[in-house]
Amino acid sequence: MSMFKPSMLTLALIGAGVSSHTAYAAQEKKVDSDKKVEVIEVKGFRASVIESINTKRFSSEVVESISAEDIGKLPDSSIAESIARLPGLTAQRLDGRASKVSIRGFGENESATTFNGREQVSISDNRGVEFDLYPSEIMSGVTVYKTPSASLEAEGIAGVIDMQTVKPLSVDDRVVQVNGQYEQTSFDKLNPDGNDDGFRGTVSYIDKFADDTIGVAVALSTMTSPNQEKRWNSWGYPEFEGSDGKQYSILGGAKPFVRSSTLERDSAMLVLEASPNDQLSMVFDALYVDFKDEKILRGIEIPFAWGQGAIAASSATIDSESGFISSAVTQGQRVVVRNDYEDRDAELTSFGFNANYNVSETLSVELDVSHSSVDRKVWSLESYSGTGRGDARGVADNLGYTFLDSNTGAQFSHQLDYSDYNLIQIGGPLSWGWSSALNEKYGVVGTDYENQLQDGFINAPTIDDELNAIKLAAKQALENDFVDSIEFGISRREREKTKVSEGYFMTSGEFSYPNNPGMMMVPEEYRLGSANxxxxxMGNMIAYDSRRMVADGKFDLLAESLTNPSHATKSWSVDEEVTAAYIQANIDADIAGLPLTGNAGLRYVKTKQTGKGNAFNSVDGKVVTSPTMVEHDYSHVLPSLNLSIALDETQTIRFGVAKTISRPRLDEMNASINATYNQRPDENGNYWEVNGGNPTLEPKESVGLDLTYENYFSAEGYFSVAVFQKDLKQWVFDGTYEIDMTGVVDPISGELPPNSTGSGSGKVNGGGGDLWGYEVALTLPFNMFHDSLEGVGLMASHTSVKSDIEDQNGNEYDLPGLSDRIQSFTLYYENNGFQARASMRKRSAFKGDVYGLGFDTVQVDILGETIWDAQLGYDFAEGGFDQLAGLSMSLQVQNITEEPFTALSGDNPLQVRDYQDYGRTYLLGFSYKF
Incomplete structure (x- = not known):
């Protein structure tokens, strides 16, 4: 048994009340009571830094951590922003907000997210959690596990991110606290009905009763957060061969717009903790979040090469190196003026109960029960207007474009006034909406108005995600020289995620054929002026309230699913039943006189998954569907080993090795397929030819190695260097597979085929490769150099990641979310109540997932970015103003340098797919503790 005593530094941290729960374990070791311990009284941001350092230092696994000095006071206004500053971690922005988190080069779908140790559902179509759903105002900390242990109740090749709430019995005094922030964007209102300011507020209460045996924590939070964006977005860049035999490319079309968003989030947290005696402790926690993201988007879709205009050859400027036409003019072009709205509503409910009972001095048992669910609805409205209905009616424009060298997209020239309500009217100015059902409804089959009746469109997908879990575990303390205790347990979790996809054609309520086949002038009561x-x-364009027009019945709606089979493949349900058992030995030994700690464990995971969906075909132009259900099961044995050897009181070497899994994306393992029945069997003897989801997909696998050196040279400082490597197998790529079609009949004859299998094409397991890299991290308090620098410090990290991955056919593959280089930097000062911080997070280019047409997930090439934030704060009590004790103020500036989000279409830097300028965000806040 290790007799290595904690240092004076550790004891001082414990005495100051700023060490983590893992550090308190050190208090149990033998200490000479006669020794005097100097108590370091540190508060504010520096206290949270020390807390985070100690979580990392005393953990059995390789972890990173952030901690709040008080509830509602995490270092950033967003959990994702705080996480993205940790070594090896970064975030992808979604509508200007850090949302999707990558760990060591792996995208968000390769990591798991837990809340108080319990896996969470997601509002996305897949597994990756969007962290802006979770309010940072009610969290006490976040721990990121880069290496797993057998007792960890979640799977992820990249790691596990655990968000934690406060434990009220661990708080010394009653806390009644109010936090508030005023938020302002640097852009004035980009839309006349948008918002450029908002407010955040949190009220929290923590107290203990009954001789400190019952504790309660309550937090109520509300947020109205604005976000604005100027976006350039291209349709694409078609290539063609010129008369000289050379390859050229040109702008196919563009969809630039201005967006005004308001994120509204109301949340409530409750934690009840009871410890009636030394044997029993119980905790119940609950979280409810009502989330609404409202977007107003206005812009002009500008066809170019894919339009009906004639491109003047004399106007073209060609980049000689790439053959890209960087500027040109098209004559006789018609555009689509867009007035769009998008509402994304979600309700999250999460609660859990944990009971721990000490059966004896050496044996304890644990019960944990939890529930997590999300109900998400999206209502995305597109409203079209122009000069005339269809491709050939109305006034055309002569449009020019010129691409800039700064990856910002193109500048246009035009001749028409798009802010003129007499010229620009509601209706489909291009021939969109090729629907036989739409043509039949309005009686235009065979006329020159056929396929010209889409005056707008509504996408309305929904997601329901529910997860229930139970865990029984025990821990037996041992007395020997190597293993301190044994943990073992079993768990069961059941998850069901269902997506229903639907879309609706919008046609002006005034349209009738042949009486009134034209456009509809925007009624006065819906006009909002113009958007710039x-x-x-492109100057000003008309702005009207299309959302209210739909609500008032100004448009007729027709379900797209009647004739478009894509909604059938996008609608699905996936059930997962996961049963796990584990055993883990916690190590505490001496090796050559040096203390060795850690754990060795084995986890067995049995999974049964069921995919439900639709097999569909088209009969007489109409979609015919048959229900499908495919069951599949598999199991994994996941060993893990974490070792930590203390070279002295400040230096530690860690080693970790483990087999891990990441479950496939849910949208890729659905059972909805496009099925074609052939009268003759294929080479495999199958009559059905299908494509779509693959419900027999199995998890990706990895064997990972981690080696870390850590030097905790100060109460507020440490240095670490780590190397890591992962051997990846069973990755998911495009391929072919066999699918069970039992019970699915030939839609023509209504009879069952001779056999019940089909030849499928879609996602399959196969291929793999290696990922490796290194991390360097430093937290440095400047008081080490001179007492006059008390309160000054920096935190910095650098991560380099490489990969060599191939699909089953030997083709190279880039992992989504992988940046070759990730850096973070924070310079801070805190003394006498004054706080100042400047933070930077930087990542190189990567492939990221964004929403495409119909809310499909699309992978694009995203350029690297460097984001700077700053914060000033003042605590009046620490500054000596006793009459204002409890009050603190803060000012934050986010995205100081106005770093844009830029995605390319291919390798040519001029071919910009997305250029999104968010401007800056200012937050002025206060906190008052009664």
């Missing part, structure tokens, strides 16, 4: 598109050279 000077940032792309």
């Amino acid at each position: 598109l000077d940032f792309i050279g």
Whole structure:
């Protein structure tokens, strides 16, 4: 048994009340009571730094951590922003907000997210959690596990991110606290009905009763957060062969717009903790979040090469190196003026109960029961207007474009006034909406108005995600020289995620054929003035409230699913039943006189998954569906080993090795397929030819190695260097597979085929490779150099990641979310109540997932970015103003340098797919503790 005593530094941290729960374990070791311990009284941001350092230092696994000095006072206004500053971690922005987190080069779908140790559901179509759903105002900390242990109740090749709430019995005094922030964007309102300011507020209460045996923590939080964006977005860049035999490319079309968003989030947290005696402790926690993201988007879709205009050859400027036509003019072009709205509503409910009972001095048992669910609805409205209905009616424009060298997209020239309500009217100015059902409804089959009746469109997908779990575990303390205790347990979790996809054609309620086949002038009561598109050279455009027009019945709606089979493949349900058992030995030994700690464990995971969906075909132009259900099961044995050897009181070497899994994306393992029945069997003897989801997909696998050196040279400082490597197998790529079609009949004859299998094409397991890299991290308090620098410090990290991955056919593959280089930097000062911080997070280019047409997930090439934030704060009590004790103020500036989000279409830097300028965000806040 290790007799290595904690240092004076550790004891001082414990005495100051700033060490983590893992550090308190050191208090149990033998200490000479006669020794005097100097108590370091540290508060504020520096206290949270020390807390985070100690969580990392005393953990059995390789972890990173952030901690709040008080509830509602995490270092950033967003959990994702705080996580993205940790070594090896970064975030992808979604509508200007850090949302999707990557760990060591792996995208968000390769990591798991837990809340108080319990896996969470997601509002996305897949597994990756969007962290802006979770309010940072009610969290006490976040721990990121880069290496797993057998007792960890979640799977992820990249790691596990655990968000934690406060434990009220661990708080010394009653806390009644109010936090508030005023938020302002640097852009004035980009839309006349948008918001450029908002407010956040949190009220929290923590107290203990009954001789400190019952504790309660309550937090109520509300947020109205604005976000604005100027976006350039291209349709694509078609290639063609010129008369000289050379390859050229040109802008196919563009969809630039201005966006005004308001994120509204109301949340409530409750934690009840009871410890009636030394044997029993119980905790119940609950979280409810009502989340609404409202977007107002206005812009002009500008066809170019894919339009009906004639491109003047004399106007073209060609980049000689790439053959890209960087500027040109098209004559006789018609555009689509867009007035769009998008509402994304979600309700999250999460609660859990944990009971721990000490059966004896050496044996304890644990019960944990939890529930997590999300109900998400999206209502995305597109409203079209122009000069005339269809491709050939109305006034055309002569449009020019010029691409800039700064990856910002193109500037346009035009001749028409798009803010003129007499000229620009509601209706489909291009021939969109090729629907036989739509043509039949309005009686235009065979006329020159056929396929010209889409005056707008509504996408309305929904997601329901529910997860229930139970865990029984025990821990037996041992007395020997190597293993301190044994943990073992079993768990069961059941998850069901269902997506229903639907879309609706919008047609002006005034349209009738042949009486009134034209456009509809925007009624006066719905006019909002204009939106300015000077940032792309298009001037002002009409702005109207299309959302209220739909609500008032000004449009007729027709379900797209009647004739478009894509909604059948996008609608699905996936059930997972996961049963796990584990055993883990916690190590505490001496090796050559040096203390060795850690754990060795084995986890067995049995999974049964069921995919439900639709097999569909088209009969007489109409979609015919048959229900499908495919069951599949598999199991994994996951060994893990974490070792930590203390070279002295400050230096530690860690080693970790483990087999881990990441479950496939849910949208890729659904059972909805496009099925074609052939009268003759294929080479495999199958009559059905199908494509879509693959419900027999199995998890990706990895064997990972981690080696870390850590030097905790100060109460507030440490240095670490780590190397890591992962051997990846069973990755998911495009391929072919066999699918069970039992019970699915030929839609023509209504009879069952001779056999019940089909030849499928879609995602399959196969291929793999290696990922490796290194991390360097430093937290340095400057008081080490001179007492006059008390309160000054920096935190910095650098991560380099490489990969060599191939699909089953030997083709190279880039992991989504992998940046070759990730850096973070924070310089801070805190003394006498004054706080100042400047933070930077930087990542190189990567492939990221964004929403495409119909809310499909699309992978694009995203350029690297460097984001700077700053914060000033003042605590009046620490500054000596006793009459204002409890009050603190803060000012934050986010995205100081106005770093844009830029995605390319291919390797040519001029071919910009997305250029999104969010401007800056200012937050002025206060906190008052009664």
